[in-house]
Amino acid sequence: MLVTVGGSEAIDIALRAMVDPGDEVLIPQPSYVSYEPCAVLAGAKPVIIELKHENQFRLTAQELEDAITDKTKILILPFPNNPTGAIMERKDLEAIAEVILKHDLFVLSDEIYAELCYTEKHVSIVNIDGMRERTILINGFSKSHAMTGWRLGYACGPKEIIEQMYKIHQFCIMCAPTTSQYAAIDALKNGDEDVQMMREAYNQRRRYLVHAFQEMKLECFEPFGAFYIFPCIREFGLTSDEFATRFLNEEKVAVVPGTAFGDCGEGFIRISYAYSLEKLKIAMEKLEHFINRLRAEK
Ligand SMILES: Cc1ncc(COP(=O)(O)O)c(C=O)c1O
Missing domain, CATH: 3.90.1150.10 (Aspartate Aminotransferase, domain 1)
Structure with a gap:
């Protein structure tokens, strides 16, 4: 796990650590504004998957399958979603995981709204068999604890990838603000x-x-x-x-x-x-x- 300056830093450095020039990064849209520019800055080619109103803006396995080429490396999974409010249920994630495993891809799962699910508990794709080894999970304190200005997030994932992210983090940022880290410890202990x-x-x-x-x-x-x-x-x-x-x-x-x-x-x-x-x-x-x-x- 790596503590970052918001989920924003985690998105950026995960992409920079994982892609080689020319790799394709799949980005379901509508979605948060930074994925596409961060993919471009990392030297990747962003490939947009258009989510559909009639599917409640969820990503389907068929839409994913149709977007994959031999250059695809990462799927960004932006759920619960900004701006639509869409979520993915376990059965949706299982279908996605099957395609990810078949094509040997990675997932960047932005779960910054995980604590804000209203009808059922959030399910993370890392809980589906075989996905933990190939998923970078992003979360933070901006949404769950309304601590946006404290600039604190984190990335969890396979050691080999986190180690590469850490190199970028260490030389660009040094560390997430320690005052915010102490505040977050308190929020975790007493904020439920x-x-x-x-x-x-x-x-x-x-x-x-x-x-x-x-x-x-x-x-x-x-x-x-x-x-x-x-x-x-x-x-x-x-x-x-x-x-x-x-x-x-x-x-x-x-x-x-x-x-x-x-x-x-x-x-x-x-x-x-x-x-x-x-x-x-x-x-x-x-x-x-x-x-x-x-x-x-x-
Ligand atoms: C989906 C999503 N991911 C990440 C972020 C970045 O959050 P922060 O950098 O404040 O943790 C936002 C902020 O609006 C967001 O909506």
């Missing part, structure tokens, strides 16, 4: 109840938003993890960017266009529910005004 309390609060906000979108008749698949919701805005005939910009200008509420997370995010917006229920209710009222106006314009 707070994590549980926040999970319940996020779940309440999640259920409120799913219900609010149903009332507004805005198409939205139910997210089961992370703290994002990803409604579809195609009915308005605007791009995600146009929708987000007009919503910001006209109602002073910021959402992120789905395209920030890959081209296949077109037609969606990401809403974070890491805000209080009171604030979310105000934002939802404004969203309702806005979409009523757009519907009237049509």
Whole structure:
């Protein structure tokens, strides 16, 4: 295991330690913004797998199989997912693991939202037979403990890979801040109840938003993890960017266009529910005004 400056550092140095120039890295999208640039910086060729709304934005074994070439080295597994809130259940992971083993690939499993699953306990791909030896698992304290500014994450994986990551870490960073490491030890020893309390609060906000979108008749698949919701805005005939910009200008509420997370995010917006229920209710009222106006314009 290696303690890093956030999950961000772990993603970067894992890729730099593992890829050779020209290797292909499979990146399911929509997903977190750093995978693709980090793969490029590491000298790899990013290969995008477009996750589908009709599959609840999960990765299927067939989609994975179709993307593999003789240059593929690593699959990035971004679940629970930012921005969609999608999760992978054990049966989904078992199917993925079968393909990974068949093609002798590695997995970079970004599980930074593992503690924020609302319907069932998070399952890690490392718990599937044969995967521990070929998976780098990434987690951290930014999401589970809302300690983003403390910049603390970690990577777990096979000794041979962690040793190579350690070389980069040692010369670029030296070490993750020791003050943050002491704070994290305390969070691990005494913070379980707070994590549980926040999970319940996020779940309440999640259920409120799913219900609010149903009332507004805005198409939205139910997210089961992370703290994002990803409604579809195609009915308005605007791009995600146009929708987000007009919503910001006209109602002073910021959402992120789905395209920030890959081209296949077109037609969606990401809403974070890491805000209080009171604030979310105000934002939802404004969203309702806005979409009523757009519907009237049509
Ligand atoms: C999926 C995912 N991975 C990693 C990170 C990076 O987190 P940090 O570097 O704060 O640990 C984020 C931050 O938003 C994220 O959403």
